[in-house]
Amino acid sequence: MSGGAKYQQIADTIREAIRKGDYLPGSQLPLVKDLCTEFAVSRITIKHAIDELVRDGLVVKRRGAGTFVKAVADSAVSKRSKFSQFGGFSEYYSGHKIHTEVLHFAIIHPDVEVAGQLKISPDDFVYDIQRLRCADGEPVVIEYTQMPMDLITGLKEKHLQDSLYRYIEGSLGMHIQSAHRTVRAVMPTETEQELLGITGKMPVLEVQQTAFLSDGRPFEYSLSRHRGDKMDFKAVSVR
Known part of the structure; x- marks a missing residue:
């Protein structure tokens, strides 16, 4: 499986978790190193997945603090999958x-x-x-x-x-x-x-x-x- 396909799958998995409420608005996503362990991929693959979620407007990266879920309506989140x-x-x-x-x-x-x-x-x-x-x-x-x-x-x-x-x-x-x-x-x-x-x-x-x-x-x-x-x-x- 190509790296591109892998990071898209990871972005979809996190996106679905946000939609289901596993990550609530304002909550922090796991650290990059923890996501690397969870999905058994490199840091660059996780970075690409997070960047895609940022482009979708679902999460925001705060320098020195981590990545946080934005307060986006559920209907909008579901339509991002x-x-x-x-x-x-x-x-x-x-x-x-x-x-x-x-x-x-x-x-x-x-x-x-x-x-x-x-x-x-x-x-x-x-x-x-x-x-x-x-x-x-x-x-x-x-x-x-x-x-x-x-x-x-x-x-x-x-x-x-x-x-x-x-x-x-x-x-x-x-x-x-x-x-x-x-x-x-x-x-x-x-x-x-x-x-x-x-x-x-x-x-x-x-x-x-x-x-x-x-x-x-x-x-x-x-x-x-x-x-x-x-x-x-x-x-x-x-x-």
Whole structure:
């Protein structure tokens, strides 16, 4: 196992411990030498893991004192875990009754912009997916997603009824690492108004996203249009 993968696993373990309350806000994490013993790794690996938690805004390093857990809301902490952070709709609405309506599923050639985002050729093939996602019987978001067919293999319509990320990580054994997102307010189309049960006067929140695996390969380009009264977007900013 590479050093990078190891420090990410350690960061995930500590992150989960913070989420569960094993380390309370304001409490000190074990010393570096103790973490080295616990995880049987070098000091540099522990340093990389702690640095990742610092970047996530979950802990703060105090010179001469150690590393301390910041007072971050539990919902924010849970969304920092690798799976939860990029688990999409299913993770965000965990605990709610979720229903997915597949509006469109086909295999097409991507346009030049999408091909550029996915680092493939316009001559390659992508899955072209449109889904309406509902929570507790109410429509919440319309997702327009494209994924490289050569990378995300074996995708069937039955998989679209569940979490695509769960299929990618659970069935394909891939690790989702990061995503680049742009969020903007836009006006819905007439079709989107009808599907989401809103009027033309209500803007929707559009999330444009390119998501990446742990090896750096982009596996998803998507546009999601969310009802503005049903979705919050939270972030932790660190200096």
